[in-house]
Amino acid sequence: GAGVSQSPSNKVTEKGKDVELRCDPISGHTALYWYRQSLGQGLEFLIYFQGNSAPDKSGLPSDRFSAERTGGSVSTLTIQRTQQEDSAVYLCASSLMGPSYNEQFFGPGTRLTVL
Amino acid sequence: QQQVKQSPQSLIVQKGGISIINCAYENTAFDYFPWYQQFPGKGPALLIAIRPDVSEKKEGRFTISFNKSAKQFSLHIMDSQPGDSATYFCAASGGGTGNQFYFGTGTSLTVIP
Numbered sequence: 001g002a003g004v005s006q007s008p009s010n011k012v013t014e015k016g017k018d019v020e021l022r023c024d025p026i027s028g029h030t031a032l033y034w035y036r037q038s039l040g041q042g043l044e045f046l047i048y049f050q051g052n053s054a055p056d057k058s059g060l061p062s063d064r065f066s067a068e069r070t071g072g073s074v075s076t077l078t079i080q081r082t083q084q085e086d087s088a089v090y091l092c093a094s095s096l097m098g099p100s101y102n103e104q105f106f107g108p109g110t111r112l113t114v115l
Numbered sequence: 116q117q118q119v120k121q122s123p124q125s126l127i128v129q130k131g132g133i134s135i136i137n138c139a140y141e142n143t144a145f146d147y148f149p150w151y152q153q154f155p156g157k158g159p160a161l162l163i164a165i166r167p168d169v170s171e172k173k174e175g176r177f178t179i180s181f182n183k184s185a186k187q188f189s190l191h192i193m194d195s196q197p198g199d200s201a202t203y204f205c206a207a208s209g210g211g212t213g214n215q216f217y218f219g220t221g222t223s224l225t226v227i228p
Contacts, residue, residue, distance in 0.1 A: 004158070033216070042121075042204060042221050043159070048214040056214040091158055103149070104216065106158030 004107035006092050012113045013082055021077045021110045025094030034067055034077050035091040050098055082114045119207050121219025128226050134192040136203055136222045144210035150190050151204045159204055195226045
């Protein structure tokens, strides 16, 4: 019955290192979104998973970013060779179905700091 | 091109006053317009949402006004309370526009006791 969970809550890494961010969506939700929220900015769409369909990767800012969703549940966002501009809060959201009329439930986010 | 434009960036309101946040969108195909409320350190949470077939939706102290011809919608918070102090995001999605929710840049609301 828990909501969307994300781990870690905070991550500090050095420039050039790889990081993995995890999202556990609400059970039964077929749609999963990743967003990036920079300080004082809105939410930037990164990637969308819907069931077993191919993910919509149109928001990924570079090929250093990738994500997977295993078994239609848990998702991992990986950032390779991190840069300082990657510092942001990464939010995951899930919804019962796709983008029309379906409420997104957000996790608390992972705050990534790249030194 | 920014699909959803939100204003103001920040807003200060006295307790008991009315808070008004405005959004404008570009794509007439959008068919779902939610507002999200975000407290510091938390993820956004759905506050209220509207579809384009109605001009107004009210839930408690929160009302969305929707103007389809002007491609604008706004959030009104009546009798604003200090506990309403948060960041508010409007968004638009659906209607075959793809899988994204297009978010505004957010409004930081402060309600002064």
